[in-house]
Amino acid sequence: MNVICILYVCQNTTACSLQKIDKDRRIISCLQCFRPQEMLPNHLLRVCMKNQTSEERNAEVERAKKSMKAWTLRGRTWDYNEMVKRYPDEACRQALLEDLRERHFLILNDPKDALAESSPPGAAVETHNKKPAQPTLQDCQRVLRVSKADMLIIHRKLLDQQHVEEDQRTLFRYFCEAILVLRYFQRPEAVRAFKASDWINKTNVDGRIDMEVQSTKQSAKFSITEEDSAMLDAYFLKIRPGCMQDSQDDQGRFFLSKQGLPVGNVTSDLRRLHEQYDLPSFSSQQARRAQITMAYSSSDEPADERRVRKQKRGRGPADQDDRDFGAFLLQFPATASSTPPTKKKRTAAGFPPDRMFYDRWRSVQLAKREELLLSQCSRRPPSVSKVSRLIQKEAWTGNCPCPEDVVAKWRPATRVQVESDPWIITMIQNQKWTGLALKDFGTKGQGVVATEPFAMGSVVCDYHGKVITGAEGRKLVESIKGDMGYLFFFHAAGRDLCVDAETFPCECHPTENTMGRRINHSSKRANLRPVHCMMNFPEGQRDVILFRAKRDIHLCEELLFDYGVKRKSFRGEAINLDWLDE
Numbered sequence: 001m002n003v004i005c006i007l008y009v010c011q012n013t014t015a016c017s018l019q020k021i022d023k024d025r026r027i028i029s030c031l032q033c034f035r036p037q038e039m040l041p042n043h044l045l046r047v048c049m050k051n052q053t054s055e056e057r058n059a060e061v062e063r064a065k066k067s068m069k070a071w072t073l074r075g076r077t078w079d080y081n082e083m084v085k086r087y088p089d090e091a092c093r094q095a096l097l098e099d100l101r102e103r104h105f106l107i108l109n110d111p112k113d114a115l116a117e118s119s120p121p122g123a124a125v126e127t128h129n130k131k132p133a134q135p136t137l138q139d140c141q142r143v144l145r146v147s148k149a150d151m152l153i154i155h156r157k158l159l160d161q162q163h164v165e166e167d168q169r170t171l172f173r174y175f176c177e178a179i180l181v182l183r184y185f186q187r188p189e190a191v192r193a194f195k196a197s198d199w200i201n202k203t204n205v206d207g208r209i210d211m212e213v214q215s216t217k218q219s220a221k222f223s224i225t226e227e228d229s230a231m232l233d234a235y236f237l238k239i240r241p242g243c244m245q246d247s248q249d250d251q252g253r254f255f256l257s258k259q260g261l262p263v264g265n266v267t268s269d270l271r272r273l274h275e276q277y278d279l280p281s282f283s284s285q286q287a288r289r290a291q292i293t294m295a296y297s298s299s300d301e302p303a304d305e306r307r308v309r310k311q312k313r314g315r316g317p318a319d320q321d322d323r324d325f326g327a328f329l330l331q332f333p334a335t336a337s338s339t340p341p342t343k344k345k346r347t348a349a350g351f352p353p354d355r356m357f358y359d360r361w362r363s364v365q366l367a368k369r370e371e372l373l374l375s376q377c378s379r380r381p382p383s384v385s386k387v388s389r390l391i392q393k394e395a396w397t398g399n400c401p402c403p404e405d406v407v408a409k410w411r412p413a414t415r416v417q418v419e420s421d422p423w424i425i426t427m428i429q430n431q432k433w434t435g436l437a438l439k440d441f442g443t444k445g446q447g448v449v450a451t452e453p454f455a456m457g458s459v460v461c462d463y464h465g466k467v468i469t470g471a472e473g474r475k476l477v478e479s480i481k482g483d484m485g486y487l488f489f490f491h492a493a494g495r496d497l498c499v500d501a502e503t504f505p506c507e508c509h510p511t512e513n514t515m516g517r518r519i520n521h522s523s524k525r526a527n528l529r530p531v532h533c534m535m536n537f538p539e540g541q542r543d544v545i546l547f548r549a550k551r552d553i554h555l556c557e558e559l560l561f562d563y564g565v566k567r568k569s570f571r572g573e574a575i576n577l578d579w580l581d582e
């Protein structure tokens with residue numbers, strides 16, 4: 001038996017984390033602080049309305065519930081067809097779509113759905129009306145990520161021989177079943193048929209745990225990680241024996257109900273696990289499809305060729321090939337740094353000796369390598385020579401991306417990518433944005449010019465200053481009348497925020513001439529668009545205003561953005577962008 005070391009998270013939150021899964025509480029956002037709350041009445045009592053009466057708090061709870069209901073009914077669903085009409089700019093629309101998906105909005109007529117069906121480019125918007133959106137592999141596997149911390153706590157308790165409640169044991173079994181279905185794409189009937197002897201006969205090959213599951217229809221060979229194996233082992237050694245009863249015939253199955261019978265319905269168990277975490281449920285079929293789609297979309301085989309290949313072989317064999325290629329990828333993960341599987345290894349693992357899977361594997365790896373290179377150029381499109389240098393640094397010996405292709409594939413980062421981009425985070429921290437210079441513009445005072453071109457969508461710099469939230473920021477803006485353009489007031493995520501760039505130099509950069517505050521106003525010639533982001537700094541999230549290029553910006557061009565000034569003649573009013581987060 002392998003000794004597995006798992007890092008436990010939330011060690012001192014054991015009790016409260018596990019309590020969370022006991023009750024299925026609605027999360028309701030507090031309309032005072034705009035933060036989601038699991039127990040709003042308690043929160044209001046202790047934090048946001050501690051000085052008010054209980055009647056006032058009850059009324060506030062009702063108001064919040066109504067608001068949540070209204071949002072669920074109307075606000076959570078977006079129709080892609082409507083977005084196409086309202087937001088004609090493709091790049092911005094895609095960024096918005098990405099953002100909405102990431103935040104769990106429900107997208108009607110999602111073009112991804114059409115992509116999954118490999119329909120021709122351009123047909124997506126017209127043909128997707130009839131089908132529900134195809135979830136991504138990430139969506140399908142979300143429940144494994146979300147529940148992991150709780151499962152690690154149960155796992156540790158099991159190993160430490162501590163008491164684990166009955167429902168926690170059952171939940172742990174659901175999780176183990178979900179591992180096999182959602183991570184290793186086993187069919188529910190195969191998981192149901194999985195035998196204790198299959199588990200006992202598993203072998204450890206170079207850190208991967210190989211096993212074979214015999215179901216009535218077919219047998220499936222696959223290998224799992226040591227970490228997943230540790231979870232299944234804890235179930236097998238610590239939970240399953242407690243379920244066995246002399247009076248029941250368990251048929252030697254691995255997964256048993258608490259009455260000691262083979263589990264009846266793996267799909268229902270998965271649904272219950274999803275319900276426990278308030279997540280939409282995904283079937284094993286959706287997970288398998290998502291996995292195939294992912295393998296395809298990360299392959300650089302043109303969509304047309306894929307379609308022709310599928311058509312030639314007919315639907316059945318093509319699907320079988322895709323499944324086999326999925327198994328091939330599980331056996332030989334294609335990362336940017338992995339070495340390609342040799343013919344000997346491929347055949348030893350039971351795959352055909354020809355190059356078909358090998359070539360597809362290389363395509364997947366090439367796409368990953370391109371992705372890796374592009375992730376190092378998040379601010380602006382790289383030059384061919386920069387990509388060549390990055391490739392050289394990686395010292396790949398074969399299957400190298402072509403620098404020109406990488407340059408052509410550059411796209412502006414989505415908001416979610418920007419919010420965690422290490423380079424942008426460093427620039428905000430040290431205020432050493434490159435490609436910018438100060439210039440005197442006479443009556444306007446100083447302004448900022450581009451010393452390098454910026455492609456549309458590039459992140460140019462931030463509007464730096466102390467962020468003041470709520471009424472205090474509004475008061476600050478109102479108290480300063482007239483010639484004043486260093487307060488950036490806006491409304492985002494339901495809150496009033498004000499960036500104070502008037503206090504200069506700022507506390508955090510006493511010696512830096514921060515650039516964002518020097519950018520002048522123009523409503524007609526604006527080439528920058530301010531965007532509100534919640535940047536993920538190592539010490540936590542923070543509100544930041546970033547400027548992105550609205551169009552390609554040329555060398556020596558002055559950078560300008562629209563302060564949102566209503567009056568015709570600009571007199572230096574505070575920047576006032578109520579619409580920023582709409």
Ligand SMILES: C[S@@+](CC[C@H](N)C(=O)[O-])C[C@H]1O[C@@H](n2cnc3c(N)ncnc32)[C@H](O)[C@@H]1O
Pocket residue numbers: 443444445446447483484485486517518519520521522570571572573
């Ligand atoms: C955020 S600052 C911009 C940098 C400023 N020009 C400087 O020298 O520090 C805003 C101030 O710049 C000036 N300004 C900005 N845009 C202007 C414009 N289009 N016309 C005239 N003055 C402008 C106004 O004095 C305004 O209060």
